[in-house]
Amino acid sequence: MILGLEFPPISHLVEWPTIFGSGPFAVNKVVLLMWASVAIVFAVYFIGGRKRELVPTGAQNLAESTIEFIDDQIVMQTMGVEGLRFTPFLMTLFTFIFVCNIWEIIPGIQMPVTARIALPIFLALLVYVIYNFVGIVRQGPISYLKNIMFIPGVPWPMYILLTPIELITRFITQPLSLAVRLFANLLAGHLLLVSFAVITQALFEATVVGAALPFTLLVFLSGFELLVAFLQAYIFTILAAVYIDAAMHPQH
Amino acid sequence: MLNLLAQQAPNELVEGLTAVGRGIVYGGAAIGPGIGIGLVVGNAIQAMARQPEAAGMVRTTMFLGIAFTEALALFGFVLAFIISG
Numbered sequence: 001m002i003l004g005l006e007f008p009p010i011s012h013l014v015e016w017p018t019i020f021g022s023g024p025f026a027v028n029k030v031v032l033l034m035w036a037s038v039a040i041v042f043a044v045y046f047i048g049g050r051k052r053e054l055v056p057t058g059a060q061n062l063a064e065s066t067i068e069f070i071d072d073q074i075v076m077q078t079m080g081v082e083g084l085r086f087t088p089f090l091m092t093l094f095t096f097i098f099v100c101n102i103w104e105i106i107p108g109i110q111m112p113v114t115a116r117i118a119l120p121i122f123l124a125l126l127v128y129v130i131y132n133f134v135g136i137v138r139q140g141p142i143s144y145l146k147n148i149m150f151i152p153g154v155p156w157p158m159y160i161l162l163t164p165i166e167l168i169t170r171f172i173t174q175p176l177s178l179a180v181r182l183f184a185n186l187l188a189g190h191l192l193l194v195s196f197a198v199i200t201q202a203l204f205e206a207t208v209v210g211a212a213l214p215f216t217l218l219v220f221l222s223g224f225e226l227l228v229a230f231l232q233a234y235i236f237t238i239l240a241a242v243y244i245d246a247a248m249h250p251q252h
Numbered sequence: 253m254l255n256l257l258a259q260q261a262p263n264e265l266v267e268g269l270t271a272v273g274r275g276i277v278y279g280g281a282a283i284g285p286g287i288g289i290g291l292v293v294g295n296a297i298q299a300m301a302r303q304p305e306a307a308g309m310v311r312t313t314m315f316l317g318i319a320f321t322e323a324l325a326l327f328g329f330v331l332a333f334i335i336s337g
Contacts (some may be wrong), residue, residue, distance in 0.1 A: 010333065073312075177323060184326030185319075235319040 004197070012192055014115055014187070033113045037099040041092065067091055070237070079243040079248070086244060089130070093123065094237040097182070101229035104190055105222045112186045114228075117179070124179035127240045135247030147250035179241060185232050189225045196221060274332040281328020288321040 016028040048063025056064050070091045074084045097114065104112035112122055136146045148170050149163045196218040204211035296314035300307045 034307065177327075180327055180330060181319070181323035184330045185322070188326060188329055231315055231319055238316070 006202075008198075009197070010191075013190065016111070029109075029111060030113055032118055033109065033111065034100065034119065037096060037113060039105070040099050042096045044095065045092075066095060070094060074234075074238050074241050078238065079245040082248065083241065083245060086241070090237050090241060093127075093240060094233050097123070097236055098230060098233040101186060101233060102226070104186065104229065105225050106191070110190075110193065112190055114182055114232075115187045115190050117183045117250040120183040123182070123236070124175045127178060127243065128175040131243040131247040134244055138248050139187075139250070144247070144250075176242060178236065182232050182236055185228055191226055193218065193221060193225065213242050261336060267318045277335065278328050278332040281331070283324050285325035288324075289318055292317040292321065294304055 016030055018026040018028050020034070021027045035087065044059060044066075045063050048061075053060060054088055067087065070087055071084065074090060074094075075087055079086070079180040100113040100119065103109055104115075137142075148166055150159060150164060151166065154162065200211045200214040200218055203214060218251050292314060296310050296317075299310045
């Protein structure tokens with residue numbers, strides 16, 4: 001009991017009971033939502049790609065405007081024309097993360113799939129493998145490591161300080177921060193919405209009118225979580241593009 | 253006297269210290285990003301006031317900067333939940 005409210009333990013908010021299956025193949029609500037996200041992303045781009053009208057409408061419009069958004073705002077800003085090869089990967093990543101995040105505010109199914117750390121870790125690992133693979137294929141393994149560790153144009157005593165920092169940043173901090181940023185933002189939003197819902201319910205049982213203020217705040221917070229869902233998907237995708245660009249073109 | 257306390261109620265002492273630790277972790281993690289986000293948004297407001305035509309681009313970059321600095325505060329938040337007694 002916190003301040004007289006029966007706040008559920010955190011495990012009740014993010015650990016859902018198994019519906020069927022057992023062990024690592026147990027299926028619960030989060031897994032079902034993940035399958036639903038996959039089906040939605042597939043449906044949007046499959047149905048959107050079937051017609052080739054000159055003036056797009058409906059699903060084709062949605063698919064084409066998403067691809068234009070990724071092309072103009074993400075790929076051209078970071079990678080240039082060479083990066084247009086990565087548009088399919090980036091658009092799938094963006095749409096999948098956005099749909100997974102948006103389950104948080106849909107009434108009745110209020111559980112963001114990315115609030116369990118397995119999915120962000122998997123996506124961050126995917127981006128990690130891809131940008132390292134692109135770097136090794138593009139520059140050769142020795143040259144790739146050399147460009148990371150020894151930045152050209154720096155007096156040599158600085159290397160004692162810069163090389164460990166660069167190595168730890170490239171190989172440990174970047175994928176870890178990518179995963180934790182997505183996970184922590186979504187988990188914090190989920191906990192915030194649950195807190196206000198508990199307050200609303202407690203005040204509603206006491207006096208019906210007293211629940212008006214927390215309920216209004218809950219509605220506004222849901223709107224804010226919509227912004228956060230879109231923003232986190234955008235940040236993840238643009239950082240993936242920046243890391244792939246850094247592996248393809250080692251400037252400095 | 254600490255030995256006496258530890259013998260009598262070891263569970264409560266550990267739980268209490270865990271709670272204090274969690275508070276310190278999140279409290280310390282929230283200072284830097286608070287100042288950082290304030291700086292980012294303040295400079296964005298100045299830029300938008302100087303040149304209103306660039307407001308769209310400045311706003312997009314501001315959101316990008318906010319998400320980066322907020323990640324650091326959220327690392328602390330997550331760590332506060334992970335620390336177990």
